[in-house]
Amino acid sequence: SYELTQSPSVSVSPxxxxxxxxxxxxxxxxxxxxxxxxxxQSPVLVIYxxxxxxxGIPERFSGSNSGNTATLTISGTQAMDEADYYCQSWxxxxxxxxxxxxxxxx
Amino acid sequence: xxQLVQSGxxxxxxxxxxxxxxxxxxxxxxxxxxxxxxxxxxxxxxxMGIINPSGGSTSYxxxxxxxxxxxxxxxxxxxxxxxxxxxxxxxxxxxxxxxYGDSSGYLxxxxxxxxxxxxx
Numbered sequence: 001s002y003e004l005t006q007s008p009s010v011s012v013s014p015x016x017x018x019x020x021x022x023x024x025x026x027x028x029x030x031x032x033x034x035x036x037x038x039x040x041q042s043p044v045l046v047i048y049x050x051x052x053x054x055x056g057i058p059e060r061f062s063g064s065n066s067g068n069t070a071t072l073t074i075s076g077t078q079a080m081d082e083a084d085y086y087c088q089s090w091x092x093x094x095x096x097x098x099x100x101x102x103x104x105x106x
Numbered sequence: 107x108x109q110l111v112q113s114g115x116x117x118x119x120x121x122x123x124x125x126x127x128x129x130x131x132x133x134x135x136x137x138x139x140x141x142x143x144x145x146x147x148x149x150x151x152x153x154m155g156i157i158n159p160s161g162g163s164t165s166y167x168x169x170x171x172x173x174x175x176x177x178x179x180x181x182x183x184x185x186x187x188x189x190x191x192x193x194x195x196x197x198x199x200x201x202x203x204x205x206y207g208d209s210s211g212y213l214x215x216x217x218x219x220x221x222x223x224x225x226x
Contacts, residue, residue, distance in 0.1 A: 001168070031209075031211065033211075033212050035151070035213070037151075042201060042216035042217065042218060042219060043151065043201075043203075043213070043216055044216075045206055045212060045213060045214050048206060048207070048209075048212045048214075049209070049212075054206065054214065086150060086151050088151075088212075088213075089211075090211045093165055094153070094165075094167060094168075095141065095153040095156070095167075095211065095213075096153065097143075097150060097151040097152065097153060098150075099150045100150040100151070
């Protein structure tokens, strides 16, 4: 079965750029998306179709996907961005999530 | 606005079944697929399957094949997820989530989650 791998944790200073990666076999040949989940809340879609932002998502969130790696980039990271982030794709009509990355804003 | 309101928390014994509801409002119910995703305490997201509210067709994750059933009731704009033969490992928060945009692969609006606790 298809697997997506994320680093368990990433730390960033306020105002700096955070990069969260997601790796999977030939992931660049598929579409990837990203969810943000804060404690006690339901996940929120922040990036879909590799690079697109749903309405209401700040411009500081961006995405890319090439080769075996999809990347979520948060520019000018704010304290409110501290959360768990999950990548997701699908393979053979099956949705697959990465294990999640905890972003800490120090 | 789109709302997905799920049924309340459940406590079940091992071997029992649980049926969770997800009532949709604020959009045309039959125009968007609905996913079910679960999250064990302190763990990540796990996809369970998807239902097309228009025709009722379903696709389940291989892990849950034979144990999960997703149905819908169009007049009440409600989807249901039933999981049988419960075990302690099924203790989790269960979410319904509506697809986003034209693709069935993105989960745009999520319910508040339903906690299912499996304990003897």
